[in-house]
Amino acid sequence: MSREPWMSDEMSDERTARMALGMLVEPGSRELGLLVRSVGAQEALARVVGGYNITAGLAGAVQARLRALGIDGSANPGERLAAQMGELAERLGARIVTAADEEWPGALDELVRASREGNMLRRDTDPPMCVWLRGPLRLAESLERSVAVVGARAITGYGGYVASEFGFGLAERGWTVVSGGALGVDVTAHRGALATGGQTVAVLACGIDRAYPAANAAVLEQIGAEGLLLTEWPPGTQPHKTRFLTRNRVIAAATKGTVVVEAASRSGARSTLGYARLLHRSAMVVPGPINSAMSVGCHIELRQPGTVLVTRVEEIIEEVGSVGELAEPIQGAGRPEDVLEPLQARILDAVRPRRATSAERIAAVAGVSGRDARRNLPLLEELGFVVSSPEGYRLSSQPRAAIGEEKEDW
Template identity: 45%
Template sequence: MTAAPPEAPAPPSEEDAELLARAALTRVLEPGEEHGGRWLREHGAVTLLRLLTGPEPQSSALTGVRPQRLAGYRRRAELADPRQDLERAAASGARFVCPGSAEWPTQLDDLGDARPIGLWLRGRPHLRTWALRSVAVVGARACTPYGAHMAQVLATGLAEHGWVVVSGAAYGIDGAAHRGALASGGATAAVLACGVDVSYPRGHAELLGRIARQGLVIGELPPGSHPTPTRFVLRNRVIAALTRGTVVVEAAHRSGSLVTARRARELGRSTMGVPGPATSGLSAGVHELLRGEAVLVTDAAEIVELVGAIGELAPERRGPVLARDHLDPETARVLEALPAGRTADADELALASGTSADDVIGRLYELHSLGFVERQGDGWQLIRHPPATGTQTGTVRRGGR
């Protein structure tokens, strides 16, 4: 009896075919390549991959690049093995999401043809939900102690306000921002310029592990991919588009974090900067932003006021409230009329304050009860140490809060 031939595997569903094609294309196209994004828009991922792996004449549909570049894409496409990449990702606790899936953050669509083909994620939180309430905190790698302190304090405050802190996991400001969020038990996400299973920089291997356990590690490149200078620059557009706003803590004139901030501004996101010493070269780029398109911020509450919902207001800053601030204007004028170092009678004070002697006497007794003046015979004089404050409150909330 002849054995029945084995059944052919069922073809992948349309959704699975799209995911497999996009996973393969992350091996073919570099992040942010707009001609690749245009091909995706015109042909779809499945057809584009077929054009790149089919007979060469089909590639004539792919215009806008030189033949040498197209030949390079075709070689990459032939070597791509999306199933192996997905298995490798799963082994490291990662997954792949692409446009149209429930977890895809639709604000990334603002990038147009430069939108990521898909995103590789390591960590359990739901990316789309987290991205809705996220802020980027970026800055110099070779930061000052002041910059590191400010990044950590801002990240801690944002996390305590329920915001996700997004950065690039680099040394300096990025690392300080991630640590500030983690230390407060808050949410943080790292956007990498390499595969999410690659620890880069190596000195941040432990930090990236903590982020993956407590938050999210995000990347456009497939497992095992290593960073290049160009990929770092292109990674910044994802940070800018993914978040509600970008805060630059320290940056020199040619810092990549300024690219992130300006791209955020182009996308309609809030752009913010933390001021530093006027003599610091590491704050020069931030100060340039603040002279133009950025808003000055000094703490998490001010950031939340810019990126949050209506009513999430920062406290209004003001100096200490003195006891004399509570005096009505007429009483305050009598107090100001009293000369320093000697007594004065009611008639002299009435002339100096522009009111009657009877009114002055009434005001003087009020000032006496409040501890501002004392009586000496028929005259009055200032107390050497008047009450310093009438309240300990140094800030008030705008909007009656």
């Protein structure tokens, strides 16, 4: 097995062992993760292949994989597996990255934090042993400024608009858009990032050689050529329901935060958001119409403490970006009278639109002194808000929209 010039023999052996373990054991295995952290990848590989000092379940699963690969009982199965994987990666135009490689993102190692007791899907959240990549982006570098945009497959027009705007806007501002390559929100966010020539990463729940779903084959191919395709599963692996849920932990761990655009009450996007919370990443949700079935999950999540409501790209960046990257507050359209001081605005509000009125009458209606009215009305005339005549003052003939709402002639 060849190694990089910067890699020591020990690191090369560690890499080989991790590659083999990634081939033999389903991703996320907490038992395997604990074993590797306890005795190292090389000893862990020896134990799972030899079937000693591990549970019967893990030993049986590994033996089944070895038999399927046709290397049951062979000498140095780790080296053989790693060599086969390297040849396969080269043939597919892919590469394999482990924690022993410089390209490995340390953020994935934080998945140890998400491992906890509970049902299997929640327990088996350990970091990947290795990942398969296809594309020009360097994994660790591309994830330094990244946001996950996930959501419903049965996307609505509203969700499609938001996902596209977010994908485009984040990529345009130098953020990598990460999603799962699925129908709906995922692929729409990917397309938005690609449209601006930005960076996007698709995290798959199948082999790197599988275009799933087939309807997204062209987009996935473009991501493989311009962005990055990532998966934990070896080539030939079919997507299963549980693999999508296992995959979601990587999307959450790899990014600075997760944005859910649309989600039904039961949604894989919600599991991604749950992993983000476990990993202390930013959990962001876009609200939707209260009568939309595709926003029910979003509204449930918005009731969870710590969830951030976002409606604009700027608000996402404010949440996950550096100190000082603040979103400008949303303000209504400016009006000419916004330049006035409160007293002047109060006097202007008392001026009739069609009938000229004396300064004293205007002062009485506004509830100000005659002196204040006489001092400010000429200024209001100079600014174009009122016009004067021998009878007094009235509103100018500017369009009513420029002055405010239509006043009744009292």
